[in-house]
Amino acid sequence: MKAIKSLFGKVSGKSPAPLGTQPITTETLRQLFPIRNLSEEILQTFAAENHVETYSAGRTLFSVNEPSTCAIFLLDGTVVLADQHGKGYEISAGSAQAKFPICSGAKQTATATAKTDISILRVSLKIMLTSGRFDHGKLDVPEDLQGNRLLSLFADHFQHHHHELEIPSLPEVAIKLRQAIQKDVNIDDAVKIIQLDPAISAKLIEVANCPLYLTTVPAKNCKDAVIRIGLNATRSLVTALSIKQIFKSKSPLLKTYLEDLWKQSLYLSSLCHVLASHSQQQNPEDALLAGLTCDIGVIPFLSFVADLPLEYHNETEIEQAIPVVRAPVGAVVLKEWDFADEFIQAAKHSSDWFHASGDTLTLTDIVVLSRLHALIGKKANADLPAISAIPAAAKLKTFSLSPENTLAILHDAKAKIQEALNTFIT
Known part of the structure; x- marks a missing residue:
């Protein structure tokens, strides 16, 4: 009582x-x-x-x-x-x-x-x-999905064979750069690490020159890009740029799902970057990385599916299972990668519209607002709350939200978002 x-x-x-x-x-x-x-x-x-x-x-x-x-x-x-x-x-x-x-x-x-x-x-x-309560060691299957054989199989695997979960490896350049920055490495040494991967180095320069960064003088080399963006922001961006490798697979089954997941993650991460830039309450590059990794838990699930005989699953079961598995599995992946707790929390609660996290705007709040905005644009009649009614909206200090303009600032930044997406996709 x-x-x-x-x-x-x-x-x-x-x-x-x-x-x-x-x-x-x-x-x-x-x-x-x-x-x-x-x-x-x-x-x-x-x-x-x-x-x-x-x-x-x-x-x-x-x-x-x-x-x-x-x-x-x-x-x-x-x-x-x-x-x-x-x-x-x-x-x-x-x-x-x-x-x-x-x-x-x-x-x-x-x-x-x-x-x-x-x-x-x-x-x-x-x-x-x-809402949003779960145990890392257990994956709760909703009552209306008890008949989903694939989800039940994965839930049992997640709970009892946790150590066998196929977790993707974080790219080496991202690991080295993070370790170096934790030791207070200088810009020159950071640039040397980034240049070990020429593709990442070139992409970093391209991102530094995209419309998300207001500048009149373009970055001509990797060092210019790092100076413009900053060491900590560079760490987040290099991780984000290198993560694209994880969304690839030779499996015909996985390929389509991973391509769609990558595009959705890119769009969400761009919204997060713009929202964080305008609110000035969270680092935009951290917000971008949080948006890009919050659905990373889908990848181990898809790898599990690809290893099963075809008769053990179908498209409907996969699509029903993804919203259930991405949060708890994503938290495990990011913990395995030794990400800071704020990124793990964003993965755990990115679809929890009413997550309560104190009075300060967090990365989780940024991701939740951005995800809700993206869904409202695609599913006008879906079961979604008004964006101004969720707790995260009350934490924005510099502007207010309403469903009519549905985050007008993000609409105004459409061109910037699209160009940023093109930078990451190509």
């Missing part, structure tokens, strides 16, 4: 007085993310209490920049949300966005006003911690 009160109990702070309250059913709770992840016992106990609040049209639920005291779900009616510049958008009950909270961050990123009479559910912000 204490756990239930912790998740659904009274929320602190002032809230407008409702017209009334009414019961909620477990059927309704099962439609809401991430509440649906809770046990049936907790859902039934909560549903037995009157927790739904009703408000008349015109009522303001919260205002932009106010501290957030709870997560709010819209169960009936329509709410208008307006950012600090007055740009508004609507969320209606029953829509894909209404399956998620209309607010869940540490502060409000919009002002919410009831357009019609509405019903809402308020819960503690702790509810957001119910």
